[in-house]
Amino acid sequence: MTVAAPARFDLDAPVLDHRPVAPGIHELTVEAPGVAAAARPGQFCMLAPAAADARDPLLRRPLSIHRVADGGRVVFLYRVVGRGTALLAARRPGDLVRVLGPLGRGFTPGAGPAVLVGGGMGIAPLLFLAERLPAGHGHAVVLGARTAAELPGLDRFEAAGHRLLVATEDGSLGEKGLVTGILEGLLEEAAGGDGPALFACGPWPMLRAVREAAAAKRLPLQVSLETRMACGVGLCLGCAVPRPSGEGYHHVCREGPVFDAEAVSWEAPPP
Ligand SMILES: Cc1cc2nc3c(=O)[nH]c(=O)nc-3n(C[C@H](O)[C@H](O)[C@H](O)COP(=O)(O)OP(=O)(O)OC[C@H]3O[C@@H](n4cnc5c(N)ncnc54)[C@H](O)[C@@H]3O)c2cc1C
Ligand code: FES
Missing domain, CATH: 3.40.50.80 (Nucleotide-binding domain of ferredoxin-NADP reductase (FNR) module)
Structure with a gap:
């Protein structure tokens, strides 16, 4: 039996809305119907502030999917902390942003409260x-x-x-x-x-x-972890976090970002 690869899209998404919602915090809405349809809570996207042909900054930044809305809209909520998020914050409605996603494993709620x-x-x-x-x-x-x-x-x-x-x-x-x-x-x-x-x-x-x-x-507890991420798709191995008792590593972008709390080590924060 072959297992279908999870749906993932890499596209230039038009900015539909982009507004500050608190000091230093912005809400960005893009049109990305494939991402909206495939996304599950807890998954994330890698975003670049410019369209595919731009190279500044070189690396995309991971942002969680805040919500999806009608019309194939995907919404992100983010704080400006450095160069990547500052450049993203300068995008205006009508601009394009590069979006790769949905990525990673999200939350898996059960039937109970x-x-x-x-x-x-x-x-x-x-x-x-x-x-x-x-x-x-x-x-x-x-x-x-x-x-x-x-x-x-x-x-x-x-x-x-x-x-x-x-x-x-x-x-x-x-x-x-x-x-x-x-x-x-x-x-x-x-x-x-x-x-x-x-x-x-x-x-x-x-x-x-x-x-x-x-x-x-x-x-039972599921936690969403944050690490620095370069690729977001399991290629650079830069997002490794230790498993408990020295049993090797998880890669947060691929096996997470959501983990069962007992599947990760709590001795030190991710790098
Ligand atoms: C799976 C995932 C989902 C995320 N979702 C969100 C989200 O929904 N909203 C949001 O505001 N942020 C989110 N983050 C954090 C966000 O990716 C970083 O804040 C962003 O990459 C910083 O990029 P920058 O170029 O602006 O800052 P940089 O110049 O790269 O860094 C500026 C400062 O931010 C710190 N920083 C950078 N990356 C991270 C990180 N991953 N976690 C914590 N601190 C970091 C650096 O140590 C430095 O002090 C998420 C991170 C991950 C891994
Ligand atoms: S960010 Fe590259 S392997 Fe996870």
């Missing part, structure tokens, strides 16, 4: 997952950031129809503190029943704390 946990830009892939989970099934979304301004698009999370809980470190929105504080309360509420499955994306210290909370309650 889910708790989505996102910190900082880790909220980006979780909206797509929240929108794909059926409302009214006991799912919850827990989001956190340093301050309220760093949590754009909460209305869309609300519209997904799940219980939404928010934490900010400065107390400007929701509970003052970290997402893990809210998560522990939620897991106490769930104690005794069939616990939820957890799905997390965010900074490494947050992921490690979520993993400890999940392990303490013996709950």
Whole structure:
């Protein structure tokens, strides 16, 4: 039996909309019908700020698929941190951006309740997952950031129809503190029943704390990992992260970015 290769597209995609949604954070919408149809929550694309014939910057940058929308639209939510994202931020509606994707393995939710946990830009892939989970099934979304301004698009999370809980470190929105504080309360509420499955994306210290909370309650957890990526398709081997107990390496672009939490080593953050 032959296994079909996953659908993947490499195209110059027209920018349909591109706007700042918070200080230093932009939402980019491109027209890429094939990518939109094939994408699954947790997958990502490699984006270059210019069309195929441009070489600046040479390497594309990985961005999670934030959501897909009617009309073959694919939406990305990203923070400008360096040269690649700054050049991307200069693209205007009508410009082309080079898009390779969808890439990697995404989240695999089961039939039971889910708790989505996102910190900082880790909220980006979780909206797509929240929108794909059926409302009214006991799912919850827990989001956190340093301050309220760093949590754009909460209305869309609300519209997904799940219980939404928010934490900010400065107390400007929701509970003052970290997402893990809210998560522990939620897991106490769930104690005794069939616990939820957890799905997390965010900074490494947050992921490690979520993993400890999940392990303490013996709950399944899938985490989306970030590494520096050069190719995004398994060729450069630059995105390696160690497996537990020195059992070799995963390549995040190909075997991830979403992993079962117990399949990765938690001793040190990815390089
Ligand atoms: C699978 C995946 C999905 C991602 N999804 C998103 C997303 O949806 N939204 C978003 O804002 N960002 C996302 N990132 C991070 C994003 O790819 C980087 O911020 C971006 O590549 C930086 O490129 P740059 O040229 O602007 O910065 P560079 O000049 O390359 O780097 C500037 C600074 O950013 C840091 N940096 C670079 N790459 C990463 C990275 N992968 N993770 C953490 N820090 C990094 C560098 O250490 C440096 O301090 C994702 C990364 C991965 C691997
Ligand atoms: S980024 Fe090149 S192998 Fe993963």
